[in-house]
Amino acid sequence: MGLKKNVESKIAAFSSDNLGLTCSVEKPFPYRIYPIGDQAITLDFGNLIKDEINAQVMALFYWLKEENLHGIKDIIPAYSTISLVYDAPMIRKWAGNGSVYQYMEQYLTNALQQLDLLALPSSRELRIPVCYHQSLAPDLMELCQEKQMDLDEFVSIHTAIPYRVYMIGFLPGFAYMGSLDERIMAPRKQTPRTHVAAGSVGIAGVQTGIYPFASPGGWQLIGQTPMTLFRANDDQPSLFQPGDLVQFESISIDQFYQLKNKAS
């Protein structure tokens, strides 16, 4: 098939090492491929939150973006899966005798076989100011009490390490980050709030994230950032991109309102 050859020539161009690449990705993890409809397909590395697996997802994401196969409408990376939304009638034109799905399955399998040749662009590092003041963190005191931890300790653990943006979903620009230190992990709220303020920093299980818009939400709220995370008028509307590294920095309530006023 013409596909394989095309794939190889793209790889040659991509591995010419002029892209500021840093970490290379090892052999593929075990995976399975399944349909999510008759115009979408998912490659699944198992139900795991793991940096190496997510790095592989992102390697595949950039490879597929670069490849830019006509007929692929969306590429959605998640923790350990990548989903492709495609235009079946368009792909049909070069799918040969088999089904469009079989063609896409083969396409993904081929793409994955190239992964050990691939490398990822280095992660961007973003510093995000967060105010952990009680007035902006409705669940923080209760969490500290449950964990018999003082507030400063909780904050220092939450700000101790950078978090990886594993994926973006739920709302435009909502970044799913992790992994939390187990000392501060907490489950979702039993009953989700109907209103969570824009900029609220939440935690749920091993995950942490920020609500870019006011919305309903079920995560435990431990702080708020004054930054605007989603700017609809920008070409690149989401501040966070999958694969970013995010370092939270604790700020005072005064700093919060100063920055907030500056931002608006």
Added chain:
Amino acid sequence: MGVRVLKSGMADSLRDAGRFGFQHLGIPPGGAMDSVAMQVVNILVGNPIGAVVMEMHYPAPQLEFNSPALMALSGADFQATLDGVEIALNQPMLVPTGSVLKFNKPVSGARCYLSVKGGFEADEWLGSRTTNNFAVRGGYQGRNLQKADWVAFAKPFSYEVEEPAVMPWTANVRELYPQGPCYLIPGAEYELLDAASKQCLTHEPFQIATNSNRMGYRLQSAPMHLGEYKECLSSGVGFGTLQLLPDAQTILLMADHQTTAGYPRLGHVASVSLPSLAQLNAGDNIRFQLINMNTAESLYAAQEKHLRQLKNACNFRLQEYLSND
């Protein structure tokens, strides 16, 4: 040139085929719910199939044409009248300045689509003109239409029209909407359903609950359970994904769906069945029938072919009428 909203409807918005290429940033496609009706109204007036149309629910708006237009309606039948005279769906029509389009009662279906030759003017955002109510972008100022809004035509219609005139041809849309069950492709967690739940999925009715909208249909049915509970990480979902919620009920994701979700995926509605699904109302029942991928693909290919044939036929007829087009 355009239409004035004399009275707003329940949720009227400007839609195209959807905003693709940004789901990795959490931005949903959000195109027309019934993509067949969107294409049919565009085909009838000679537009590209994805030109901007008006999607209307019942109660639907009252619209006044402030210039002549070639228009068409398709999808739900809300008993439309032009200046008090009943007009048919799926038939292109010339309307003169000052005509008032009204919708009088919901007869069948859930969403009616209006096109005008040249399409409606709408804000572009990230490559599409469809409305994103959340980001308040695209469509008409990023929101649903309100009384007194002025919705302009994207291209002027340069014909003089003295009185309403129905074009003497009709699009036969019956074959574009499969009758009977809603076709479902089994999802990744389908096999984890216990035997009784599998039986339920294909033999019991699923009723659309009142808290259903463009984001998703909440369905009420006999409870379903996985034989073994599985916690899923969020991953990509789509228009038509059927998810099992913790309360043993299901939700069917529609055009404004989240880009990712973590509930077990029981199945995915085949593309060919999505337009029929989009025409259902709260209280209606859905019955699912499992089909395999080859069947789903060929049914969709047949639907697409039918639309292409309709387009060719309509363009031919239109050219006879609008000779300088």
